Amino acid sequence: MAIAGLNIIDYVLIAIGAFLFVLFVYAAIISLFEKEKKASSNFFITGLLLPTPFLIVAVTDFGFSKVISIVLLTIVIITILIFIIPVRLRTKYMNSIPEARIDERDTMFSRNELKNNEKRAKEYYTNNPDKKPVDEKIMENPGLMSIKSSNYDPVLFSSAHASFFTIASLKSKVDGHQNSEKKEFDPEQITQYIKKWTKKLGALSVGVTELHDYHCYTYRGRGDYYNDKIEAKHKYAVAFTVEMNYDMVKSGPMGQIVMESAQQYLSSGVVAVQLAEFIRQLGYPARAHIDGNYEVVCPLVAKDAGLGEIGRMGLLMTPEYGPRVRIAVVTTDLPLIPDKPAFDPSVIEFCTFCKKCAVNCPSQSISYNDQEQTGGVARWQIDQESCFDFWTKCGTDCGRCMSVCPYSHPNNFLHNVVRSGIRNSSIFSRLALLLDDVIYGKKPKVAKPAGWMNLTEKKSS
Ligand code: SF4
Numbered sequence: 389m390a391i392a393g394l395n396i397i398d399y400v401l402i403a404i405g406a407f408l409f410v411l412f413v414y415a416a417i418i419s420l421f422e423k424e425k426k427a428s429s430n431f432f433i434t435g436l437l438l439p440t441p442f443l444i445v446a447v448t449d450f451g452f453s454k455v456i457s458i459v460l461l462t463i464v465i466i467t468i469l470i471f472i473i474p475v476r477l478r479t480k481y482m483n484s485i486p487e488a489r490i491d492e493r494d495t496m497f498s499r500n501e502l503k504n505n506e507k508r509a510k511e512y513y514t515n516n517p518d519k520k521p522v523d524e525k526i527m528e529n530p531g532l533m534s535i536k537s538s539n540y541d542p543v544l545f546s547s548a549h550a551s552f553f554t555i556a557s558l559k560s561k562v563d564g565h566q567n568s569e570k571k572e573f574d575p576e577q578i579t580q581y582i583k584k585w586t587k588k589l590g591a592l593s594v595g596v597t598e599l600h601d602y603h604c605y606t607y608r609g610r611g612d613y614y615n616d617k618i619e620a621k622h623k624y625a626v627a628f629t630v631e632m633n634y635d636m637v638k639s640g641p642m643g644q645i646v647m648e649s650a651q652q653y654l655s656s657g658v659v660a661v662q663l664a665e666f667i668r669q670l671g672y673p674a675r676a677h678i679d680g681n682y683e684v685v686c687p688l689v690a691k692d693a694g695l696g697e698i699g700r701m702g703l704l705m706t707p708e709y710g711p712r713v714r715i716a717v718v719t720t721d722l723p724l725i726p727d728k729p730a731f732d733p734s735v736i737e738f739c740t741f742c743k744k745c746a747v748n749c750p751s752q753s754i755s756y757n758d759q760e761q762t763g764g765v766a767r768w769q770i771d772q773e774s775c776f777d778f779w780t781k782c783g784t785d786c787g788r789c790m791s792v793c794p795y796s797h798p799n800n801f802l803h804n805v806v807r808s809g810i811r812n813s814s815i816f817s818r819l820a821l822l823l824d825d826v827i828y829g830k831k832p833k834v835a836k837p838a839g840w841m842n843l844t845e846k847k848s849s
């Protein structure tokens with residue numbers, strides 16, 4: 389074996405090897421910043437190993453080195469083609485409009501509140517006797533943020549409580565009187581103003597849709613307005629998302645997840661209340677829909693406003709952060725220009741074969757099957773009873789599904805390149821999932837809390 393004089397193919401191989409080295413070391417460094425130690429070492433090792441055959445074949449000359457050069461170049465060309473050529477293996481996804489509306493009284497948050505109201509419980513279980521046994525079993529659990537729950541943490545649960553306490557003070561401010569003097573605007577201009585200002589206030593993405601009946605619950609299921617019938621009383625809806633912190637979400641189902649959920653319910657609630665009040669100041673009715681005080685089903689509104697698709701875990705999957713968001717909505721009659729979202733089949737297709745949330749769900753509440761026809765629309769539906777049963781045992785809102793989802797990775801160059809490949813090609817999507825499993829693990833570890841959250845409680849003497 390001898391060092392050969394380099395030709396053009398050798399230089400191309402060296403360039404590819406150097407590119408792969410830089411790419412994977414860059415990914416390793418980014419992963420370190422993301423506190424993904426396992427991913428970082430996997431990227432680093434790959435960055436050392438992957439370029440090696442390219443360099444060896446380029447700088448040495450042995451019997452069949454030319455054949456290996458051609459094989460390596462062919463693999464590289466095929467990989468590039470897989471990334472850039474748009475291929476959609478399955479195109480027939482139903483994107484139909486829901487026929488049936490959801491009754492908020494059937495949601496687990498609403499049913500959970502029945503334990504504090506004998507009269508409502510009696511009425512509800514008379515009409516829904518099938519739900520009584522499962523609810524009674526769940527009500528025996530310690531409960532959300534309970535001192536007796538398995539993941540109880542006095543500091544983190546108190547932090548979450550403080551956010552929920554603050555949200556409660558916003559509930560009476562979701563609606564109000566509008567200014568008697570109506571200001572007129574060009575709908576395009578005011579729509580752009582609302583989108584930009586909402587982002588400035590902290591939103592990640594903002595969209596507008598016409599409000600439809602199927603966006604609204606049929607009946608209120610919580611608080612003072614229990615049993616109130618809901619009609620779509622406004623013409624438009626502004627939906628927006630706020631990001632949930634990556635590190636906090638990765639800790640699900642430990643205490644940080646409920647702390648983060650509460651924080652982002654509050655952040656989105658503040659922005660929604662501000663936005664609704666702003667619109668009323670302009671002389672138009674507007675109502676904010678925030679945690680514990682909804683008349684609309686936020687993911688359905690957000691989907692029609694172009695903010696994402698509904699994935700396997702039943703949550704909105706945004707292009708930027710996947711399901712790692714909270715949503716709030718403002719409905720209004722202020723004339724706005726609705727968005728015209730194009731259906732993105734790549735998300736639904738990815739969910740069809742991914743199933744990482746289902747595999748990692750501690751209560752096995754997420755379906756492994758294909759989408760099913762429910763309420764006139766093809767969708768996945770989680771088992772809300774078994775999911776809530778788990779929540780009320782561990783004391784948090786879990787979020788394990790959200791934390792392991794490949795779409796939840798941070799919004800940076802590395803992950804955005806992968807996201808654009810997934811959008812473009814079904815074949816690349818499968819490679820991306822394989823890579824995600826190898827680099828981050830099929831069952832990623834639950835992240836430990838940051839040092840500043842580890843407080844030791846002093847026992848009083
Ligand atoms: S984990 Fe996979 S299957 Fe589940 S929502 Fe995310 S992409 Fe879809």
Ligand code: SF4
Pocket residue numbers: 701748749750751752753754770774775776778779785786787788789790
């Ligand atoms: S929140 Fe937890 S229990 Fe509920 S579906 Fe997601 S992973 Fe399963």
